Amino acid sequence: MARKRKNQPGTDPYLEREQRKYENPVPSREFILAQLEENARPLSRGELAELFGLSDDDALEGLRRRLRAMERDGQVVRNRRNGYLVVDNEDLVRGRVRSGPEGWGVLRPDLGGQEVFLSPREMRNLLHGDRAVVRIVGMDRQDRPEGEIVEVIERANRTVAGRFFSESGVGFLVPDNKRIHQDVIIPPADQAGADNGDLVVAELLNQPTRRRQPIGRVIEVVGRNIPAGSEIDVAARVHSIPVEWPAEVETEAATFGDKVPAAAKRGREDLRRVPLVTIDGPDARDFDDAVYCEPTTNGWKLLVAIADVAHYVQPGSPLDREASERGNSVYFPRSVVPMLPEVLSNGLCSLNPKVDRLCMVCEMQISREGKLRRSRFYEGVMRSSARLTYDEAKAIHIDRDPGVRRRYRGVLKHVDNLFALYRALRKDRERRGAIDFETTETELEFDEQGQIAAVRPTERHDAHKLIEECMVRANVAAARFLERKRVPALFRVHERPNAERLDNLRQFLAQTGLRLEGGDKPSPKDYARLMQRVHKRPDRHLIETVLLRSMMAADYRPGNDGHFGLALDAYTHFTSPIRRYPDLVVHRAIKHTLNGGKPGEFGYSHDELVTLGEHCSMTDRRAEEASRDAEMTLKCRYMSAHVGDEFTGVVSGVTGFGLFVELDNVYVDGLIHITNLESDFFHFDPIGHRLTGERTGKEYRLTDRIRVRVARVDIDERKIDFEPIAHPLDANGELMEDGTRRRGSGRRQQKKGKSGQRQRQRGRGRRGGQR
Known part of the structure; x- marks a missing residue:
């Protein structure tokens, strides 16, 4: 009843x-x-x-x-x-849909928790990135909840970029985004003169339904090939990243001058005599943060001053709506698609040297042991004393370069104080057990024609880590402040690995004679201790890579669930409001409280924050994918001149259809298809991350060293194919033993299951080949 x-x-x-x-x-x-x-x-x-x-x-x-x-x-x-x-109960779940291979998908719930599997049949009326409400109808074969679509609540794709084809009078677009599996029907009247094979951009007139594919009309014909210099524009179109500013945004941006008006400075703490400095990369133009440190009786006082974007970008304004839609700035090689117009991002909000700027200040008391003892927030007005690069900060304190020290003699003592503080912060990081993975980031050097001349690894030294630690402390202070005041906002949440990932990790570690402590809920310290134990092992890179891949992705949520990787109970993003919308929301929440507002009076409801956090998590992932695609197109163009050349590299990925290899000194990934390996049937072991020959016992494992020849480069598809020359190689590039690693060499052989079926016939398919 x-x-x-x-x-x-x-x-x-x-x-x-x-x-x-x-x-x-x-x-x-x-x-x-x-x-x-x-x-x-x-x-x-x-x-x-x-x-x-x-x-x-x-x-x-x-x-x-x-x-x-x-x-x-x-x-x-x-x-x-x-x-x-x-919605959001045991039976009805809402979230964003992510397409998987072979037409299936998963829905990631807005409130977190286990992903919901969607069959290819359910995915017929969805495209990658759409948001939907699903009803849980049971469990699939892998014991995951399975859902059926109740309602599509948001369409993520207004335009789609891809190749146009016409067969028997029927025009269709094959999406360039590998996660969109449905072709778009293009009626004859809407083809805009596109020829077979042209790269085009189409506006979706009708979204897909269970019985009909999406229908669109061509709004731009790019051409048969991606023109040199347009790689970034194409990547932005493929991933639906807004590039043009709406007229109402440009109108509002034009109302700002280039100087802070006197009225805006009133009532703020005056920090213009405090020698705050910015420390960024040499190409940076938008300066979010400035720092200052001085020793105290029991430790240090640290000031982190952040651009007061919230003063200029008011909720509900055209600027705010566009910034919310973009979610973040997108950084491409040689350019950036900013979240805010340049008049703000590089001008009035940027903490440029020797000019007055409005700021939000986090003032912290740090103990000698590097622990955050207390903090306070206030609105300020500042004037940056110097704009330092990371290398200049290193030259001042570590290298003691006379020329650089002479140039910045007014801030030498303060830079030294920052490095002294950093050493304490670093020790506290290690005591907490924060996880540090050693990854190689690269920078591209371009010639006068805008093409890659060289690919170099970036040097990450203590000046980078100093700023990172200062920003982490400010983010922690902001998260604690929001929790203490009980004002709703967005937190940056990084969950511990789920049961499936932990099970796969432990199965892999068992093959190496290692064990992850912590039972069902390992702590960051358990990960850190394991990484210390393998530091001197020859297979260290393999183990660290698998550990990294066991991690969950971080996202934005209104509920604070801590940050596993940083070993922190409370964490948010406060330090980059010029380029991240969640930081702007956090600033508004802090300002609301400083101005006497009550928690229930804040301008965002809990559900609005749930939706906003999910949207910003999506734009964050979208930016990463778009940047990676643009960089890969440029690298393919660079490698097209090296077809036939031989390189050494490392196996960076193992799949059922082959091996991905990253080349030494070039840092470019390509595929050795399984049909190009020895004349054998290879079994794929996803737990051990290896392919094993059925007849020869030859093994290819993640992080193995290998010599390859560049066989083919497809710039438009962003694919590079390699042929194997010699494997496995030692650290000096020499062939090890007879070049064959046999099964059972110190590792327990895996039982053959479905993953051990013959893989010779498996190809990457029309959309495969990219991880």
Whole structure:
């Protein structure tokens, strides 16, 4: 029997916030959800209006619009009797869809938790990146929850870039984004003169349904090949990254001058005599943060001053809407797609030297042991004393370079203080057990024609780590402040590895004679201790690579669940509001509290923060994928001049269809297809990350060294094919023993299961070949 509905639902706890936002407020989203849950049954709009005592036309219309907005955002769904049900329970889950190989997909819940598997049949009316509500209908063969689509709540792809083809009078576009598996139908009237094989951009006129593919019209014909110099534009189009500024944004940006007005400086703490400095890369143009440190009786006082973007970008303004849509700046080789127009990102907000700038300051007291003892936040006005590069900071303190020290003699003592503080912060990081993976990042050197002349590894020294540690402490202080004041905001959450990842990791470690401590819930210290134990082993890189791949991806959420990799209980992003929208939200939350606002009066509801956090997590991943694609196109163009040349490299990936190899000194990845290996049937072991020959016993493992020849380069597809020459090689590039590693050489042989089936016939398919 249904529970009887209450007559008086009580007072809406968010009424004051609603009254500030709307002239005729209706019950808040939180209050509506609470009443639906309390009544424990679907309620129609009429029943909800009666429950809340709404009778006049304006109030009823307001309720209708609110419920429609809640449907649109996936908070509620309507059943066939027009009753509203709450989403995010045991049966209904909302989240963003990520496409997998072979047409299936997974939905990542907005509130975290286990991903929901979506069959190829369910994926027919979805594209990669769409948001949807699904109903859990059971468990799949891998014991994952399986879902069916209830409602698509957001379409992520307004345009799609890819190759145009025409067969038997039917035009279609094959998406360049490998995660979009459905071709787009292009009617004859909408082909804009595109020829077979042309790279085009199409606007989607109709999204896919269960019975119909997406339909689009060509809005731009790029041409048969990606023109040299347009790699970045193409990558931005492929990943639907906004590049052009809407007219209303440009109009608003034009209202800002290049100087901070005197009125804006009033009421702020004056830090213009404090020798704050910025330390960034040589090509940086937007300076988010400045630092200053001085010793105290019990440790240090550290100031981290951050550009006060929130002063200029007001909630709901055209600038704010566009920044929210972009989510973050996207950094490409040689260029950037900024989150904010240059008048702000490189001008009025950037902490340029010798000019007045508004800032948000995190002042911290750090103990001699490097622990954050207390902190406070305030609005300030500052004037950066110097713009240092990382190499200049290193030259001042570590190298003691006379010329550099003479140039920056006004800040020498303060830079020395920062390095002294860094040494304490570093020790505290090690005591916590924060996980440090050694990865190689590269920088591209370009010639006058804009093509790659060389690829070099970037040197990461103590000046980089100094700024990183200062920013981490400021982010921790901001997270603690938000928790202490109970004001809602976005946290940067990095979960511990889930059960499946831990199980795979432990199976791999068992083959190497190692063990990860910590049981079902290993701590960062357990990871750190294991990395210390393998530091001098010859297979250290293999083990560290597998450890890194066992990690979860970090994301943005309104709930603080800590940061596993940094071994921190509370963490957020506060230090880069010029280029990350979540940081701007955190600044607004801090300002709200500093100005006497109550937690329930903050301008964002919990559900708005859930949706915003998921959106910013998506734009973060999108930016990474787009940047990687642009860089790979440039590297393919560079490698096209080396077809036939031989290189040494390391196996960077092992799959059922072959090996990915990263070349030494070039840092370019390519594929050795399994059909190019020895005349043998190779079994793929996903736990051991290796291919093993059935007849010869020859093994190829992750991080093995190998010599290859460049066989083919496809610039437009961003693919490089290698042929093996010699394997395995030692550290000097010489062939080891007879070049054959046999099964059972000090490792337990894996039982053959489905992963041990013959792989000769498996290819990468039309969309394969890219990890």
